[in-house]
Amino acid sequence: MKRNYKKEDFPVWNVRRFLEPGPIVLVSSYWKGQRNIMTMGWHTILEFSPSLIGCMITSANYSYELIRKSRACVINLPTVDMIDQVVGIGNCSGADTDKFKKFGLTPVQASTVDVPLIKECYANFECRVVDDHLLPQYNFFILEVLKAQVAVYPKYPRTVHYRGDGVFMVSGKHISMPEKFMPQNL
């Protein structure tokens, strides 16, 4: 059965809540009639506000030129129930495959960028490319999150985190200890 998360707007400055733990994400893109989805594990938060994310996308990837030319993408957060789709998406090319069709995923037009987001994912972060000067040397995109939508429930998604060698770590239990933090460090 397909997931059908009810989602709400979420403050873009706080997307670290979902990305800092390091999950594999699905990046969707679109340019002149071509759409694609790729898996991505090499990303980091760079700033709260503006909400900046840095990510490495190899230029061999079909998505690279779609993102570079459109200057936009959506970062979609899959949960462990989608692991077969995640692996499938990471092991075929958008050059000869419409991955939305092949993997039964529903494209929904994003609000702030001309890119389809993935309905079945737990969260969708709409991004524009704000700095591409590191592409020649590092294939490193700097993105700004323009809009975030996140599932209302559950509070914490069960995400998958890649270790290489075909092995994923699945997110486990949570430990909450805010009383041990200085307020400015929370």
Place this chain on the structure above:
Amino acid sequence: MKRNYKKEDFPVWNVRRFLEPGPIVLVSSYWKGQRNIMTMGWHTILEFSPSLIGCMITSANYSYELIRKSRACVINLPTVDMIDQVVGIGNCSGADTDKFKKFGLTPVQASTVDVPLIKECYANFECRVVDDHLLPQYNFFILEVLKAQVAVYPKYPRTVHYRGDGVFMVSGKHISMPEKFMPQNL
């Protein structure tokens, strides 16, 4: 009881096995008699070989100048049994605290850089700064891992992953499905 992992050299091109899942790490540094430890969650793998890591360290952090001036640091991987030390380290400043002493951690001289590594951690990745031109705009260091030492056992560490708001996710079970990958994607 203090952890005393038996460690072995590990290929630097494959540190993604431990860092790509997105754990909180402890970064140790040293410059002219001053040593420090900081917590870091904003990091990403950038390349296999050379083994490159990108990380955001705010210039307000006491470690920033130690790393910038020495052009070196060690990325140490703590496990969940060290969570009180992790939180403590992230909530005091090296400007007035020797964090090795305060948190009962054992400094061991690294091999390739003049920085103390943290003996109690599961893994130690010795790094030099190879590119600092993104510091003015993004506080983003690009590091090369020169030497990696990793615990022989267990195969996968139980790491902590920060969500903000004083909440950590602890790494959970593993799913291995290499048969579903193309060999070049493993």
